[in-house]
Amino acid sequence: MSEAVIRPAAGYESTRPDLLASLDPLLRAWLPRQRWFAGKGRPVTGFSLVASTELLPSGLLHLLVRAQQPTVPAQGEAAPGPGDCYQLLLGFRRTLPPHLAPALIGHPEHGPLAGYAVYEGLHDPRVATLLLERLRTPGRSGVLRFELAPGADIPGGLAPRTLGAEQSNSSLVYGERFILKLLRRVVPGVNPDLELPLLLAREGCSRVPAPAAWCTAELDGTEPLTLGVLQPFLAGAEDGWELALRTLAKGDDFRAQAHALGRATAEVHAALASAAPTVSLGPPQREQIADAMLERLRATAQDVPMLRPYVSSLGAAFEELRELPDTDDLFAQRVHGDLHLGQCLRTADGSWNLIDFEGEPARPLAERRKPQPAVRDVAGMLRSFDYAARSHQPWAPRWAEDCRAAYCAGYAAGGGGDPYAYPALLRAFETDKAVYELLYEARHRPDWLPVPMAAIRRLADASGGPPHH
Numbered sequence: 017m018s019e020a021v022i023r024p025a026a027g028y029e030s031t032r033p034d035l036l037a038s039l040d041p042l043l044r045a046w047l048p049r050q051r052w053f054a055g056k057g058r059p060v061t062g063f064s065l066v067a068s069t070e071l072l073p074s075g076l077l078h079l080l081v082r083a084q085q086p087t088v089p090a091q092g093e094a095a096p097g098p099g100d101c102y103q104l105l106l107g108f109r110r111t112l113p114p115h116l117a118p119a120l121i122g123h124p125e126h127g128p129l130a131g132y133a134v135y136e137g138l139h140d141p142r143v144a145t146l147l148l149e150r151l152r153t154p155g156r157s158g159v160l161r162f163e164l165a166p167g168a169d170i171p172g173g174l175a176p177r178t179l180g181a182e183q184s185n186s187s188l189v190y191g192e193r194f195i196l197k198l199l200r201r202v203v204p205g206v207n208p209d210l211e212l213p214l215l216l217a218r219e220g221c222s223r224v225p226a227p228a229a230w231c232t233a234e235l236d237g238t239e240p241l242t243l244g245v246l247q248p249f250l251a252g253a254e255d256g257w258e259l260a261l262r263t264l265a266k267g268d269d270f271r272a273q274a275h276a277l278g279r280a281t282a283e284v285h286a287a288l289a290s291a292a293p294t295v296s297l298g299p300p301q302r303e304q305i306a307d308a309m310l311e312r313l314r315a316t317a318q319d320v321p322m323l324r325p326y327v328s329s330l331g332a333a334f335e336e337l338r339e340l341p342d343t344d345d346l347f348a349q350r351v352h353g354d355l356h357l358g359q360c361l362r363t364a365d366g367s368w369n370l371i372d373f374e375g376e377p378a379r380p381l382a383e384r385r386k387p388q389p390a391v392r393d394v395a396g397m398l399r400s401f402d403y404a405a406r407s408h409q410p411w412a413p414r415w416a417e418d419c420r421a422a423y424c425a426g427y428a429a430g431g432g433g434d435p436y437a438y439p440a441l442l443r444a445f446e447t448d449k450a451v452y453e454l455l456y457e458a459r460h461r462p463d464w465l466p467v468p469m470a471a472i473r474r475l476a477d478a479s480g481g482p483p484h485h
Contacts, residue, residue, distance in 0.1 A: 038127025052200040069158030107137035144176035207242035221287035256360035278426025280368035329476035336440035348387035356400035395445035
């Protein structure tokens with residue numbers, strides 16, 4: 017499914033072509049090196065300007081640009097579109113101070129920025145402070161709209177710092193009280209990372225930090241684009257992945273934490289089911305899900321030969337999903353969509369919070385916003401325990417099994433139902449996740465291939481029993 021086309025805002029292509037032409041050679045070299053650039057492995061052949069907004073006189077440009085890249089469509093896929101749209105915040109100064117030298121993008125040779133140093137603006141405290149001030153004062157700047165949540169209290173003067181880990185987004189922390197997540201590859205439509213936390217806040221769910229402010233872009237002919245979300249920062253909270261690895265290294269038990277995390281997941285699922293429409297998971301819906309899983313399995317086997325001996329056995333899991341008997345308690349709802357230990361934070365009082373509701377960024381937005389069986393999130397977390405156990409030397413399979421069982425028990429205790437009550441459903445989603453992981457590791461981290469392959473072998477050997485056996 018392709019995304020809606022983002023067209024230039026009125027007047028930008030005609031009034032600012034000199035700006036983009038001057039930046040083109042700099043961006044072609046700089047953009048593919050960024051962690052959040054989605055088109056790695058294919059050259060950038062050009063750019064088109066969607067919108068340009070000057071936020072700080074003679075200091076900061078907010079750009080929305082399309083990066084054009086050659087694409088050969090895979091069998092059954094649509095022809096390539098006009099290119100991904102990216103959000104850029106470019107600072108420019110006559111002389112770049114030494115502390116901003118690592119952020120340098122380059123020096124345009126012509127155009128309106130000739131004679132300036134252009135740099136990644138988020139590393140500049142002045143720019144970061146300006147962004148917070150704009151979020152504190154709702155209104156418009158060009159195509160940008162800044163909105164404040166009712167009752168939100170955001171003090172001024174909070175010191176900014178960039179958060180080191182960048183993947184599909186960039187983040188700024190302010191005074192250890194708020195975190196601003198800026199989406200880099202943007203598409204029309206409300207992003208689940210704004211939509212779902214807003215819904216959960218209205219439900220009174222305390223497991224997810226409520227948005228305090230956000231920024232969108234309003235362009236002609238498309239839905240608004242979500243650009244950034246400001247939420248409370250859980251200072252001192254421990255990342256679930258790091259906490260699990262530290263527990264493993266010490267030889268400590270993680271079952272209590274896994275149980276509490278399962279309960280927290282169930283609470284979030286219950287709030288989402290209350291806040292957004294649910295749909296029955298009848299035969300047509302199950303058939304659609306099974307067909308998509310089978311298609312992903314076959315496509316992955318074409319790219320990753322080591323999967324091919326297991327295609328028949330794994331495919332049986334998807335056929336079991338298709339043949340499940342009808343029941344009233346099978347339904348689909350809004351879910352996290354990419355749940356794993358790294359998306360969970362444990363605060364000082366021992367409670368778990370879930371973050372990053374964007375879903376898998378590579379999937380189309382419309383697909384990420386579709387209702388899914390809640391067991392999809394459960395399967396993602398079960399796979400995450402396997403990853404943590406495999407990251408430890410020697411491998412700790414019993415630790416993973418204990419955590420998986422404790423998490424599912426906590427989920428059931430939290431009112432989410434027993435994930436093992438429908439073993440065929442859980443097995444299908446865990447199999448689909450392992451196939452996804454195998455393709456990802458084959459493309460990006462071949463050294464990690466043994467992790468999903470161990471799951472592939474285990475799931476292929478399963479004969480209708482619960483996937484954890």
